Amino acid sequence: MTSLQLSAKEEMLEKFLDAAARGDLSQVSTLLSNAPSLINQTGHSGWTALMLAARNGHHHVAEKLLLLGCDKFSVNSSSQTAYDIATFWGHRHIAGLLGRAADGCGRILPGADLHPHENYFSRETxxxxxxxxxxxxxxxxxxxxxxxxxxxxxxxxxxxxxxxxxxxxxxxxxxxxxxxxxxxxxxxxxxxxxxxxxxxxxxxxxxxxxxxxxxxxxxxxxxxxxxxxxxxxxxxxxxxxxxxxxxxxxxxxxxxxxxxxxxxxxxxxxxxxxxxxxYSFCPTCGGATKMEEGGYKRSCLNSECRSLQGVHNTCYPRVDPVVIMLVIHPDGNQCLLGRKKVFPVGMFSCLAGFVEPGETLEEAVRRETEEESGVTVGPVQYVSCQPWPMPSNLMIGCLAVAVSTDIKVDEKEIEEARWFPRQQVIDSLFRGDRSVFVIPPRQTIAHQLVRHWICMNSNL
Incomplete structure (x- = not known):
């Protein structure tokens, strides 16, 4: 009797996984209504229904599974998540869905109703x-x-x-x-x-x-x-x-x-x-420029310069956007920090990098994280920003959830990166324990991002 029951369960699981792989939304929904526990179960390959839907490009099935609460951070025997699989097979619409879906990341990322934080250099006196x-x-x-x-x-x-x-x-x-x-x-x-x-x-x-x-x-x-x-x-x-x-x-x-x-x-x-x-000389023609509008514009003195025709961003003070991100482990209890050679001894900080032309903030976070640490990122959430006059950057602070955990640093960018458990971060942040690592000073947005993460689900 037990053997027959086990075979029936295995048969139902195979039907469920097959339906997800074929994109049969109707059968997936029917099977889940009869046996909700199927949603996160895996077959012999270690693949869930969400992974199979992601592999074959079935957006409607993936969307339904996410809506019903499947675990999008599960990994197969090759340590791949559904996001990794969708990205590898070129299903960008599903990768985007897995990256921005609120369900599944809400347990790690906070809601949007948190009070904004005023960062250093930000106060408008x-x-x-x-x-x-x-x-x-x-x-x-x-x-x-x-x-x-x-x-x-x-x-x-x-x-x-x-x-x-x-x-x-x-x-x-x-x-x-x-x-x-x-x-x-x-x-x-x-x-x-x-x-x-x-x-x-x-x-x-x-x-x-x-x-x-x-x-x-x-x-x-x-x-x-x-x-x-x-x-x-x-x-x-x-x-x-x-x-x-x-x-x-x-x-x-x-x-x-x-x-x-x-x-x-x-x-x-x-x-x-x-x-x-x-920018004392015109970036368009190389001619001399004059200052106007109280110092917030430079105009070319060459009457033939095309910068005088229409509005051009070369005429106004530039601000360089930089993403700075605290990457959170899929388990929600570790964060990824790196250090450059120029850092003080023992200091680790958030990863960061310039936003490229034609790139969204979310994609900049994902690209820079993978380039510097080898870690792949899924969901990204904006937290706050900070003017950084060194010379004129805008640091755009984000939290991001990793969908892979293996670290392989780009030694041209950083010399080391590590996953730090929450307790170690608390010891360094609130108790001044420098035996493991040192957090950047509180005036930096990196410090505030770490504090923000630690305080999300605690009374600290």
């Missing part, structure tokens, strides 16, 4: 007032206003002052040096100086209704500009009345010591100034 950029009269008047604030840059580094206490270097210990018109007016006249309009200080609602405060609220808040000059740095430092002033030599490290408010201003100023330092 100033109202950019882009409509004012074409008002030359207003800009010139504000440049000489006694209330106007100037930031001074040398070789794209802002002048700052340090306030160290007991040798500490906590965030906020470094402050921007602020100047007024009389202190920098000679620099505004130098042809080698570049001056850009940053915006107007955002106003705050007064807590009192006194007449003096009402009068003050009616006046326009201070306007901010930034100047980058090639004047001698030592001579520039003498302009500041504050002590302990300097120009940071290692922006990737030193600019992380600013407050959130000042970091956002520097991100805007440094990115635009870096563009001017690299």
């Amino acid at each position: 100033l109202d950019r007032q882009s409509g004012r950029r074409t008002d030359k009269v207003w800009l010139e008047a504000k440049q000489s206003d006694s209330e106007t604030v100037y930031l001074l840059f040398s070789n794209l580094s802002p002048m700052v002052r340090t306030q160290q206490q007991d040798g500490s270097e906590a965030q906020g210990d470094m402050k921007l040096c602020l100047f007024r018109f009389e202190e920098v007016k000679d620099l505004l006249l130098k042809p080698s100086s570049v001056t850009i309009f940053l915006g107007i200080e955002k106003t705050k609602s007064p807590s009192s209704s006194s007449s003096s405060e009402k009068a003050e609220s009616l006046s326009e808040p201070p306007v901010w500009f930034a100047i980058n000059t090639d004047e001698d740095a030592a001579a520039l430092l003498e302009r500041c009345r504050e002590k302990n002033c300097s120009f940071p030599r290692s922006p990737n490290r030193d600019l992380l010591k600013l407050s959130e408010e000042e970091a956002g201003v520097v991100a805007q100023a440094r990115s635009v100034l870096a563009w001017h330092s690299r």
Whole structure:
């Protein structure tokens, strides 16, 4: 009796797998309604119904199986998932379905209703007032206003002052040096100086209704500009009345010591100034250019240049999109981190890479992950982004779920990559345990992506 029952179960499984392989949606649905447990069972080859549907390009069957809750992360004897199989056989429509399907990845990736996180360099302290950029009269008047604030840059580094206490270097210990018109007016006249309009200080609602405060609220808040000059740095430092002033030599490290408010201003100023330092000549014809619109446009002086005909992105400050991703193991309890040779000892971070022309963010995540680590990625979910003024990148942070786990690093890109268990990450992130690895500083989006993943399903 047991042998007959076993044979009947095996026969039903064979019918189910055969129906999936042939694309017979009606029979697949009927068999599942009678025996729901068939959905994730495998045949002698270790293939599930979803794998067979993916192999033969039956999108409607794969869609139905996903809808009914099949496990798309199951692997066959060759360690292939259904996504791997669909990709190998060129069924892009099914690979896309498996990559974006909410069911099956919801247990690993969070829902879309999480509160967005503000990353370092992201805070908008100033109202950019882009409509004012074409008002030359207003800009010139504000440049000489006694209330106007100037930031001074040398070789794209802002002048700052340090306030160290007991040798500490906590965030906020470094402050921007602020100047007024009389202190920098000679620099505004130098042809080698570049001056850009940053915006107007955002106003705050007064807590009192006194007449003096009402009068003050009616006046326009201070306007901010930034100047980058090639004047001698030592001579520039003498302009500041504050002590302990300097120009940071290692922006990737030193600019992380600013407050959130000042970091956002520097991100805007440094990115635009870096563009001017690299695009003083027309990318279209090679001719000289002039600065316009408060520093947010460069126009070619060659009247015959085609960049003057229509709108061209070569005329405006560029932003380079970079995907940075925390890749999660199919089991949901490990993440993939890599390290470059230039990293501090013991530091591992998220993988990252530039988005290529004509490429979606999701595909950039998949391509860069596979190129750097050899790991194949399925579902991708956007989390948050971060301006990164080194010189002008936008770091687009994502979570991604791996559909393969074997690591084979591209040694030209990174020197090592590893799967780190959740507990090791918690120990490093919250308990300061550096015995296994070190996480990047909290001002980086890589740190925030790791924290985001750890906190998704915990009370940390």
